[in-house]
Amino acid sequence: MHIAVLTLRVALPGCRSLKEKRQRMGGLHERFGRHPSIAVCESGELDRHDASEWSFVVVGTSSRDVASLCSEIEDKLQRTVDGRVLDATREFL
Template identity: 30%
Template structure:
């Protein structure tokens, strides 16, 4: 069994308040959950209105499937013009890891 995580640091476009931030980040989180059957949450920069960190997690029987799902999630986020990806971090863990 493998677990993969993807953390995406985002710069938001024309957002001027935390309420405005929620109105663009929440639909992204919902879209990723629905489209890719992954666990997603906003995990960082909670008090900044122009920045967000979104984390995605997936569990699969093989590493290739984890990598494929995380690749598709990253491409989906990159396809949104209201976000600029500043950085991404990935981690892949195996049930055999100590």
């Protein structure tokens, strides 16, 4: 069993409310949380309007599977979220 924690920090320029922040982040729980190998939560910047931090716990049978899922999450987030990814860190446990 291989496990990684992927943490992404996102800037949301011009975001003026928590409601707008939720709309711009666009349902990450629904998109990624349905996958049986991924757990997702908003892990930081909870009260800031112009930034967000999300953590994903990815589990797989091989390190290659886990790395591939992490890359897929990063790519999809960059394409679908109305914001700019500032930082992405991966920690393999």
